[in-house]
Amino acid sequence: MRMKIMTSISLPDRSRATRPSGRLAKGWWDRLPLLPALVFVILVTQLPFVITLYYSLQRWNLVSTNAPRFVWFRNFVNAATDATFLKAVVNTGVMTFSIVVASVLVGGLLAAGLNREFRGRTIARTLAITPFFIMPVAAALFWKTGIFDPTFGILGWITDEIGIGRINWISQYPKLTIIIITTWQWSAFALLILLAGMQSFPTEVAEAAEVDGASRLYVFRRLMLPHLRPFIELTGLLVAMYVLENFAAIAILTNGGPAYSTTNLSYYVYLEAFSAFDLGRASAFGMISLAIAMALTIPMLRVVSGIFKEGGRA
Amino acid sequence: MNRRRSSIIDPLLTVLTWVGTLVMFTPIAWMILTSFKTEEDAVSYPPKLFFSPTLDHYRRIFENDFASFATVSILVTVISTAIVIVLAVPAAFALTVRPVPKWRDVLFFFISTKMMPIAAGIVPIYLVARAFDLLNTSTVLVIVYTSMNLPLAIWMIRSFMVEIPRDVFDAVAVDGAGRIREMVQIIVPLIKPGLASTALLCAIFAWNEFFLAVNLTTTVSTLPVFLQKFLSFGKLYTAQVAAVATLINIPVVIAGWLAQKSLTRGLTFGAVK
Missing domain, CATH: 1.10.3720.10 (MetI-like)
Incomplete structure (x- = not known):
């Protein structure tokens, strides 16, 4: 609504009367404030994709003596038969999906708990969202030495105490460790958004329903959940968007191993480019991960674009 | 009746919320706590909750190219x-x-x-x-x-x-x-x-x-x-x-x-x- 008002504002512009007029000049004068940011973003983030596309059609290995050679789609065809690459695709899918679901669940439960009146609620909220701010490299490093470590970590001690024995998390359950630590950070993020969603729920509706004898569970399932739906979708989209590129946790905790079991697409591109120095292959993998990311997030963006268009619901 | 039931559930939910919150914050609290331990205390078994704190590690941070x-x-x-x-x-x-x-x-x-x-x-x-x-x-x-x-x-x-x-x-x-x-x-x-x-x-x-x-x-x-x-x-x-x-x-x-x-x-x- 408000945005419509904004677009219809048109002001008499006296300052421009003296300027060399003409519709073209005016159009560019209007666009001028936008251009620096637009040009900057296109040059630094979009142009590289085009260049990557070009590189991906070449055989180009920095350690080989051969000059770069145009090979058309050879790199892409090779990717389809590269077992490690396919593994990376599956890993990316499994880890991203688990992290998104777990973050929404954990964040949602915490938000439901914090969306109530009790003493110390502000403190609890502040503590619960803090993991999101922690530098991922720092988090991964401390979890590795202080928490997951089988001999010195606190988790090893806990599992020992309950009688499961000391688990070497990182080598026995590498994927799970990555999922746990990333979920820890992103559930704090989910909590923030879902709590805002819950707080925008009209309390009168819930009260009216309770007066009518509806149980709390009923109110939650039939009224709160439908209200929360766009917020859950938005959370899913944003978590997926960031977690698809999960890198720090993998680089610090597992280096993509053991046996590539935690290598996701971003990490595999990194390995190909900066360990194997195969720029042609790395570029092709990069292009494929770009395609996958777009295929996943653009439809989701369409689903939630309603929220963006309204410019906020709360 | 409705009210009585919720009077039992509410404190329980509050406790659960606090438990969840603390689980989220424990790794950070543990990190801060560990930073004040000596290396021996940090890897002791069982983990020490009480120890004589040291600022050594904070002093040592600036020794290298931090x-x-x-x-x-x-x-x-x-x-x-x-x-x-x-x-x-x-x-x-x-x-x-x-x-x-x-x-x-x-x-x-x-x-x-x-x-x-x-x-x-x-x-x-x-x-x-x-x-x-x-x-x-x-x-x-x-x-x-x-x-x-x-x-x-x-x-x-x-x-x-x-x-x-x-x-x-x-x-x-x-x-x-x-x-x-x-x-x-x-x-x-x-x-x-x-x-x-x-x-x-x-x-x-x-x-x-x-x-x-x-x-x-x-x-x-x-x-x-x-x-x-x-x-x-x-x-x-x-x-x-x-x-x-x-x-x-x-x-x-x-x-x-x-x-x-x-x-x-x-x-x-x-x-x-």
């Missing part, structure tokens, strides 16, 4: 955030207050750039940086972090501008203020708190970024790259790691707490307020 990495981190974060704000305010202005034709497409273009994995562009970014002799400099990090944060900042600042009441612009029209004056003297003061939260959020992202830093820089780099080097030191350094990790997270956690009010809006590109 200071130079911290300087780069601060420089890169501050400069890239400043550029982001300077570029994002006019852009948001041209997309909100005086919208250009197809402003909606432009906005969605900006958000869609955030959906593209940066790994897909890292090879050309690396090669171009090498061609311009920018590898291993703070300049290259400033450039990539600026473009990384710009879309988010534009969306966030735009969401604050949308909230400015219409009367303000009518007043401006009567006043006959020029465009730049309108932006700098009227709009910016109105959205100052919003700009502050936007800056804090961009600063957090720049401070924590790792992928670009580790690929484009090595010795002249930011703190995440410094931290990564601890990996090669082995297990005896748990407490030292905890001390460094605690210290470098203080600025972001404070920034996050300060920005709490507008955080949701920023993280959702202004979609949720």
Whole structure:
């Protein structure tokens, strides 16, 4: 609504009367404030994709003596038969999906708990969202030495105490460790958004329903959940968007191993480019991960674009 | 009857909420606690909750090249955030207050750039940086972090501008203020708190970024790259790691707490307020 008002504002512009007029000049004068940011973003983030596309059609290995050679789609065809690459695709899918679901669940439960009146609620909220701010490299490093470590970590001690024995998390359950630590950070993020969603729920509706004898569970399932739906979708989209590129946790905790079991697409591109120095292959993998990311997030963006268009619901 | 049942459930839910909250915070609390232990206490079995605290590890942080990495981190974060704000305010202005034709497409273009994995562009970014002799400099990090944060900042600042009441612009029209004056003297003061939260959020992202830093820089780099080097030191350094990790997270956690009010809006590109 408000945005419509904004677009219809048109002001008499006296300052421009003296300027060399003409519709073209005016159009560019209007666009001028936008251009620096637009040009900057296109040059630094979009142009590289085009260049990557070009590189991906070449055989180009920095350690080989051969000059770069145009090979058309050879790199892409090779990717389809590269077992490690396919593994990376599956890993990316499994880890991203688990992290998104777990973050929404954990964040949602915490938000439901914090969306109530009790003493110390502000403190609890502040503590619960803090993991999101922690530098991922720092988090991964401390979890590795202080928490997951089988001999010195606190988790090893806990599992020992309950009688499961000391688990070497990182080598026995590498994927799970990555999922746990990333979920820890992103559930704090989910909590923030879902709590805002819950707080925008009209309390009168819930009260009216309770007066009518509806149980709390009923109110939650039939009224709160439908209200929360766009917020859950938005959370899913944003978590997926960031977690698809999960890198720090993998680089610090597992280096993509053991046996590539935690290598996701971003990490595999990194390995190909900066360990194997195969720029042609790395570029092709990069292009494929770009395609996958777009295929996943653009439809989701369409689903939630309603929220963006309204410019906020709360 | 309804009330009696909820009087049992409510305290229970509160307790559960606290348990959940503490589970979330325990790793951080444990990290802070560990940073004050001696290395022997840090790896003791069973883990010690009570011990005689030491500040040794905090003193030792500055023994190696921590200071130079911290300087780069601060420089890169501050400069890239400043550029982001300077570029994002006019852009948001041209997309909100005086919208250009197809402003909606432009906005969605900006958000869609955030959906593209940066790994897909890292090879050309690396090669171009090498061609311009920018590898291993703070300049290259400033450039990539600026473009990384710009879309988010534009969306966030735009969401604050949308909230400015219409009367303000009518007043401006009567006043006959020029465009730049309108932006700098009227709009910016109105959205100052919003700009502050936007800056804090961009600063957090720049401070924590790792992928670009580790690929484009090595010795002249930011703190995440410094931290990564601890990996090669082995297990005896748990407490030292905890001390460094605690210290470098203080600025972001404070920034996050300060920005709490507008955080949701920023993280959702202004979609949720």
